[in-house]
Amino acid sequence: MAIKEGLRPGGRSARVQESVHNATRELLQAHERSSVTVPMIAARAGVTPSTIYRRWGDLSALLADVALARMRPDSEPANTGSLRGDLRAWAEQYLDEMSSEPGRNMMRDVQCSVTPGYCVSILSGQLQTIVDRYPNDLRPSVDHLINLLAAPTVFRILFSTTPPTVEELHALIELALKN
Amino acid sequence: MAIKEGLRPGGRSARVQESVHNATRELLQAHERSSVTVPMIAARAGVTPSTIYRRWGDLSALLADVALARMRPDSEPANTGSLRGDLRAWAEQYLDEMSSEPGRNMMRDVQCSVTPGYCVSILSGQLQTIVDRYPNDLRPSVDHLINLLAAPTVFRILFSTTPPTVEELHALIELALKN
Structure with a gap:
């Protein structure tokens, strides 16, 4: 499982994470949760779907990471x-x-x-x-x-x-x- | 919420419940959970979808009732x-x-x-x-x-x-x- 902690602020990895998290939050506000997909998030975040799969594993892990980041x-x-x-x-x-x-x-x-x-x-x-x-x-x-x-x-x-x-x-x- | 307790055994209501529960269990064994629908269950149980909606409210309530019946x-x-x-x-x-x-x-x-x-x-x-x-x-x-x-x-x-x-x-x- 690939949730990363302690990312160097401002580094490439941190920028990707921030962009994907923001894209996920925006899509969740605009759409039914069950209709949000990894390719939609990737397109909005300006990354490839494989970047998301490599880093988070799957959609549910990404949703959990975003939810946890909000509650942390x-x-x-x-x-x-x-x-x-x-x-x-x-x-x-x-x-x-x-x-x-x-x-x-x-x-x-x-x-x-x-x-x-x-x-x-x-x-x-x-x-x-x-x-x-x-x-x-x-x-x-x-x-x-x-x-x-x-x-x-x-x-x-x-x-x-x-x-x-x-x-x-x-x-x-x-x-x-x-x- | 329409989960019924204490049904008269053998009554019409109990027979409908048994038939719907059995149909649900059989479909859950044969299909992905997310692909099972109320009309599929109704067809297999020999009842109308509206019978199911009237009695259980929605699919998730029916699934919960079936799961609880198994664990009860x-x-x-x-x-x-x-x-x-x-x-x-x-x-x-x-x-x-x-x-x-x-x-x-x-x-x-x-x-x-x-x-x-x-x-x-x-x-x-x-x-x-x-x-x-x-x-x-x-x-x-x-x-x-x-x-x-x-x-x-x-x-x-x-x-x-x-x-x-x-x-x-x-x-x-x-x-x-x-x-």
Whole structure:
């Protein structure tokens, strides 16, 4: 799988990526998602379809990359001065983002793509940043936080009639902090 | 939404449902999922397309109903004699089923359908059956069990590189039983 991280800004590779991402976003705004194809994206981005296939593998991987780029946080998780506060701020923002229309689209694209784990690795990075701020606290593992905070949020949004409430998230944070 | 429960066995409505379900399953075995249509199913089942639209609403709801019917447990959850044992047996079976190809297809169909909550209501019924067996135990709520057992299982299958291990599920059960 060819999603590239840490591209040199301004390099040829980064320019191709930006152009393909922009073309994809524009086409998704103008057309039904199911009618957007790799040749359409390539034509609009001014690259060959084989450039896209070589770099992303297939359309679903490209859609997932574009969706993830949009959702990827452009800043560090909020620093409130306490582990509990940071986790609350993170969980509330995650709930907001995933309940939104772009969040739901992203979850769908990521599931259909050939990049399992990419999404979880972004979440893990954010949660690791938070727990690393409090070396003297009794800290839950990042995997435990994903099971207790991210999993119920996403599961309830996708499969239940109601997303979790903020109070439920706070209770799950207390449970995570107990261990 | 028109998924019917508790149909009178042998009644006209039950016969239509059985015929449409069978036609759908047969077509899904013979064709790409994306090429199966309501008129194809109707023709094979010997009903009119409008019968299907009236009863199920749309194709994705019908696919979800068929997938759920296949996954719906035909027996009570295993009774091992203890709450911990029953939860372990349930969680292990749920992990097995959801990791399978039919389980993954079901999750996809259910997400695309207009029946949010139907899937969770089946899970809740099973877990309620289990907790009702142990009125003298300190029992977690069914919602809590869904957040702590079903959610991490499904989230990890859909978004991570590895599903949870049986040991992780056991640890989550201990956490649920503590509260």
